[in-house]
Amino acid sequence: xxxxxxxxxxxxxxxxxxxxxxxxxxxxxxxxxxxxxxxxxxxxxxxxxxxxxxxxxxxxxxxxxxxxxxxxxxxxxxxxxxxxxxxxxxxxx
Numbered sequence: 798x799x800x801x802x803x804x805x806x807x808x809x810x811x812x813x814x815x816x817x818x819x820x821x822x823x824x825x826x827x828x829x830x831x832x833x834x835x836x837x838x839x840x841x842x843x844x845x846x847x848x849x850x851x852x853x854x855x856x857x858x859x860x861x862x863x864x865x866x867x868x869x870x871x872x873x874x875x876x877x878x879x880x881x882x883x884x885x886x887x888x889x890x
């Protein structure tokens with residue numbers, strides 16, 4: 798029931814054309830900012846693994862969950878570069 802209410806709210810919000818067009822841009826910018834945090838070493842957490850080695854994540858977040866969010870941002874960037882929007886065609890590189 799909670800997922801249905803969440804999807805219903807998302808559907809109603811995304812019906813606005815301006816919000817619908819800016820959502821991938823905001824997701825991509827947020828994921829790039831998150832990646833910069835992790836690469837620069839700000840707020841990173843090093844977690845030792847059982848088999849040896851370590852995993853690095855920003856803000857103490859689970860590394861697997863972080864990877865899922867970053868993948869969604871990458872897909873949003875690819876969609877912005879190769880989508881039908883003429884505004885983003887110059888920024889494909």
